[in-house]
Amino acid sequence: MQDKDSVSIDLKGRTPPAYIAVEGPIGVGKTTLAKRLAASFNYQTILESAEDNPFLERFYQNRKQAALATQLFFLFQRSQKIHDLRQTDIFEPVRVADFLIEKDPLFARVNLDRDEFELYRKVYDQLTIDAPRPDLVIYLQAAPDVLLARIESRGIAAERQINRDYLERLNEVYSEFFLYYDEAPLLIVNASEIDLANSEADYSHLVDYMLDIRNGRHYFNPTFFG
Numbered sequence: 001m002q003d004k005d006s007v008s009i010d011l012k013g014r015t016p017p018a019y020i021a022v023e024g025p026i027g028v029g030k031t032t033l034a035k036r037l038a039a040s041f042n043y044q045t046i047l048e049s050a051e052d053n054p055f056l057e058r059f060y061q062n063r064k065q066a067a068l069a070t071q072l073f074f075l076f077q078r079s080q081k082i083h084d085l086r087q088t089d090i091f092e093p094v095r096v097a098d099f100l101i102e103k104d105p106l107f108a109r110v111n112l113d114r115d116e117f118e119l120y121r122k123v124y125d126q127l128t129i130d131a132p133r134p135d136l137v138i139y140l141q142a143a144p145d146v147l148l149a150r151i152e153s154r155g156i157a158a159e160r161q162i163n164r165d166y167l168e169r170l171n172e173v174y175s176e177f178f179l180y181y182d183e184a185p186l187l188i189v190n191a192s193e194i195d196l197a198n199s200e201a202d203y204s205h206l207v208d209y210m211l212d213i214r215n216g217r218h219y220f221n222p223t224f225f226g
Contacts, residue, residue: 009040009204014211016041017135020096023103024140025170027147032197034098040207046081046097060161067111071120075104082131101131106173134184136213140191144168185213190221
């Protein structure tokens, strides 16, 4: 049986975007989609490593107490990945990432109090992150109840502390951020009603749609596939 991550894609003579960034709130499936795209196009992956953050479990247990340490660790980790990406640009011209560094302040705004956020902004500004511009950004959206169900199904113990109110707030700041985002071609995907992790049909339709995008803002919101 064919591995779902390596499902054959008919490019129809089209060239995939050279650098794709997948974004969205926790539980929406951005890492899964990034891995599937990388397998389909034989791309390098640039993935967040949440499991390496020693403060994350404490953050889920007590967000206020561990928020700043958690946020700064992720900021340094993501900026290092961008730095490494810049260093290998000439050797690895095609890649897909499961984060967009410009979104990092979104989580800081949600998780930090005013003084902590001011400190975070100073650190962020000092890093002078020179992130490459994606050729396509895919923003996955899903309702809070869908995100909660997916978080529960993947069974990571620490994530069970995440509640609906927190996910609603994340959705709000993501929506606000991408409402004004115009740094790269953008594909907004309603991921509530489709299964990009397990459905080859859903995944293939999304890829077929995204291969025609060269600029502007686009929406993928299927209710059924004919």
